[in-house]
Amino acid sequence: MQESGSHCKHTITHLALSGGIGGAKLSLGLEHVIQSPKLMIAGNTGDDFRHMGLYISPDLDTLMYTLSGRSDPERGWGLAKETWSFMETIKEMGGETWFQLGDRDLATHVERTNRLNKGEKLSAITSLFCSKYGIEAQIIPATDDPLQTLVETMEGLISFQNYFVREQCKPKIISLQFNGSETAKPCTDLEQVLSSSKLETVIICPSNPFLSIDPILSVKGIKEGLKQNRAKVIAVTPIVGGDAVKGPTAKNLRDLGYPVSALAVAKYYSSFIDGFILDKEDVQDASLIESLGIKVCLEDTIMIDLKSKIRLAKRVLDFSKSL
Numbered sequence: 001m002q003e004s005g006s007h008c009k010h011t012i013t014h015l016a017l018s019g020g021i022g023g024a025k026l027s028l029g030l031e032h033v034i035q036s037p038k039l040m041i042a043g044n045t046g047d048d049f050r051h052m053g054l055y056i057s058p059d060l061d062t063l064m065y066t067l068s069g070r071s072d073p074e075r076g077w078g079l080a081k082e083t084w085s086f087m088e089t090i091k092e093m094g095g096e097t098w099f100q101l102g103d104r105d106l107a108t109h110v111e112r113t114n115r116l117n118k119g120e121k122l123s124a125i126t127s128l129f130c131s132k133y134g135i136e137a138q139i140i141p142a143t144d145d146p147l148q149t150l151v152e153t154m155e156g157l158i159s160f161q162n163y164f165v166r167e168q169c170k171p172k173i174i175s176l177q178f179n180g181s182e183t184a185k186p187c188t189d190l191e192q193v194l195s196s197s198k199l200e201t202v203i204i205c206p207s208n209p210f211l212s213i214d215p216i217l218s219v220k221g222i223k224e225g226l227k228q229n230r231a232k233v234i235a236v237t238p239i240v241g242g243d244a245v246k247g248p249t250a251k252n253l254r255d256l257g258y259p260v261s262a263l264a265v266a267k268y269y270s271s272f273i274d275g276f277i278l279d280k281e282d283v284q285d286a287s288l289i290e291s292l293g294i295k296v297c298l299e300d301t302i303m304i305d306l307k308s309k310i311r312l313a314k315r316v317l318d319f320s321k322s323l
Helices: 021-033 058-067 085-092 103-117 122-132 160-166 188-194 209-218 222-228 249-255 262-269 280-290 306-322
Strands: 014-018 039-043 049-051 054-056 138-141 148-153 156-159 173-179 201-204 232-236 275-279 295-299
Touching: 014 021, 014 188, 014 209, 021 039, 021 058, 021 306, 039 058, 039 188, 049 160, 054 103, 058 103, 058 122, 058 138, 085 103, 103 122, 122 138, 138 188, 148 160, 156 160, 173 209, 173 249, 188 222, 201 306, 209 222, 209 249, 209 262, 232 262, 232 306, 262 275, 262 280, 275 280, 275 306, 280 295, 295 306
Parallel strands: 014 039, 014 201, 039 138, 201 232, 232 275, 275 295
Antiparallel strands: 049 054, 148 156, 148 173
């Protein structure tokens, strides 16, 4: 059986840490700018769960579908031209329909589950899918080990997908737990890249700091690796003009007692980042972020089309070189 590291023939010079939709947008821009085989994207697996007997990796799937040009541009997740016969039939039979599985998307989950059940690693399966989809950048799970984001709310502890999809992020978060993080290790390829002298830049994508980036950083050795490697670590703001670009980041900041600002995110990351991409709309935060010892680059960070994704990716890389 192939180990995840055995297919990594190229020298990785750029590493992105990403959640789903926001991270996938920037990752697509980065893939266009960097020679693809030099780019590794480590995806969050804290969202992964088993549903209807299938192993589902929402953030890895969003990255794969986006970089292969197959994603639904309107929803931002799932596949374009999707059909829903499976869910309609499940509904007729009285089954659970709160988590939507499209007919084409279902094939990904079935094949992944079959391969996991045979003992293949998630990283090897993801690499195989990427090669089938024609993706040259290396998308990997941050860890091959079990990792589960649990959300503590006023009503008790609930699984991530119950919080995010079924409850639509409505319960107030008291705290987050990352079950398995104390024993999880970075997957082989990621471990190698974090200790590589060839790594130039690490990009923290504009993903949710708590729900998408923290699960990755909770894996033993990843945050330490970022601090020890000489690569420049650049974070891209997920907050613009006092609100989240997408998703519940603003609500999560409020729930956890932080101000809803780019400054709050920069402070949260301050122990391991060298630079911060701040939206021009939040120029008032620039000097306060720089006073933390973090260099600031002002840019329009809203990514509405491929052109703006590529422009932001170029800016991130140019900024990294200037540090």
